Amino acid sequence: MVIKTERDLTPAVLAVMNRTEDPRLREILVAMVKHLHAFVREVRLTEVEFREATAMLNEIGKLHTDHHNEFVLMAGSLGVSSLVCLLNNGDRGQTETSQSLLGPFWRLNSPRVENGGTIIRSETPGTPLFVHAKVVDRDGKPIAGAEVDVWHASPVGLYENQDPDQAEMNLRGKFMTDEQGRFWFRTVKMVGYPIPVDGVVGRLLKAQGRHPYRPAHLHALIFKHGYKTLISQVFDPSDPNIDSDVQFGVTAALTGDFIRHEEPHPTETDIPGPWFSLDYTYVMEPGEAVLPRPPIK
Numbered sequence: 001m002v003i004k005t006e007r008d009l010t011p012a013v014l015a016v017m018n019r020t021e022d023p024r025l026r027e028i029l030v031a032m033v034k035h036l037h038a039f040v041r042e043v044r045l046t047e048v049e050f051r052e053a054t055a056m057l058n059e060i061g062k063l064h065t066d067h068h069n070e071f072v073l074m075a076g077s078l079g080v081s082s083l084v085c086l087l088n089n090g091d092r093g094q095t096e097t098s099q100s101l102l103g104p105f106w107r108l109n110s111p112r113v114e115n116g117g118t119i120i121r122s123e124t125p126g127t128p129l130f131v132h133a134k135v136v137d138r139d140g141k142p143i144a145g146a147e148v149d150v151w152h153a154s155p156v157g158l159y160e161n162q163d164p165d166q167a168e169m170n171l172r173g174k175f176m177t178d179e180q181g182r183f184w185f186r187t188v189k190m191v192g193y194p195i196p197v198d199g200v201v202g203r204l205l206k207a208q209g210r211h212p213y214r215p216a217h218l219h220a221l222i223f224k225h226g227y228k229t230l231i232s233q234v235f236d237p238s239d240p241n242i243d244s245d246v247q248f249g250v251t252a253a254l255t256g257d258f259i260r261h262e263e264p265h266p267t268e269t270d271i272p273g274p275w276f277s278l279d280y281t282y283v284m285e286p287g288e289a290v291l292p293r294p295p296i297k
Helices: 006-017 023-043 047-062 070-077 080-087 200-208
Strands: 128-136 147-151 172-176 182-188 217-223 230-235 257-261 275-283
Touching (some): 006 023, 070 200, 172 182, 217 275
Antiparallel strands (some): 128 182, 147 172, 147 217, 217 230, 257 275
C-alpha cells in the first residue's frame, strides 16, 4: 500500500500484522500496533522525542550484564511486572495470590540445604531470623516434596552477586518440603534497599521525584510437578517504604508477620536475643511446572 496520509498508515500495518500465522502472536501484534499508534497520536510524539526514546531502549539493552537486568527494573518501575502477575494469578486477578515478581536477582543452582539449616555462608552481621513456612494447595492441603528456592538481600541491602564481601551464594538456599508441606531455616533479618539508579531507570525516578527503595522482603521460588511454579515475595509491614515500593510489588497477601523476640531463643543457645521469627503459608495453584529464565547468572 502506498501511504497518502497518516490515517492510511495504521490500517496498512495492521493488515500485515494480521498475516501472522500463530493466532496468539497475531493477537499480540495487532493489539500492540493499535496501542502504539494510538499512543503516538495521543501525545503527538515529536521526531526528537522518538530518537531519544529509541536511544534509551538501546541503552537499556547495553546495560544488561550477567549481574544486572535493566529491563526487569524498568518493567517493575512502570508497574508492568506486577500487572502481568496479578492478571495471570488468583483466578485471573479476582482473588488474592501468593504469586509475585521474580525480580532481577534470582540465580539458578543455589545450594541444597536441609530443613533447619542456615543460608548464611559468610560473616553477615544482623539480627537472626528464623523462617517457618508451609506450602499448600488452594484447598489448604499440604504439598510435600516441593522444591523451595529462597534468597534475599543482606542487612546492608545488597544481594551477594552485588557485594564482593559476601561469599558465593550467601543468603540463598534450596529446600524440600516435608510430608506436612513445611520447610524452615535460619538466616538474618533483611532490610529494604535501593534498586540500582546508575542507568535509565535511575533517571526516570529522578525525573519523577521518586525514591528508589524496595521494602524488606524474602524471595521464594517453589517448584512442584502438577502446580504452576510459584514465585513469591514476603514483605515486612514495618518497613518505612511498605506503602511506596518502587517496583509496585506489595500486596496484602504478601505481607508477613516478622515478630521480634527479646528473650533468648528456645533452642539456639548462641542467640541471647533479640531475634525475629516469620511464619508464612504459600498457596500454589494447579498448572504447569516451568522454571523461568534466570535474569542473571
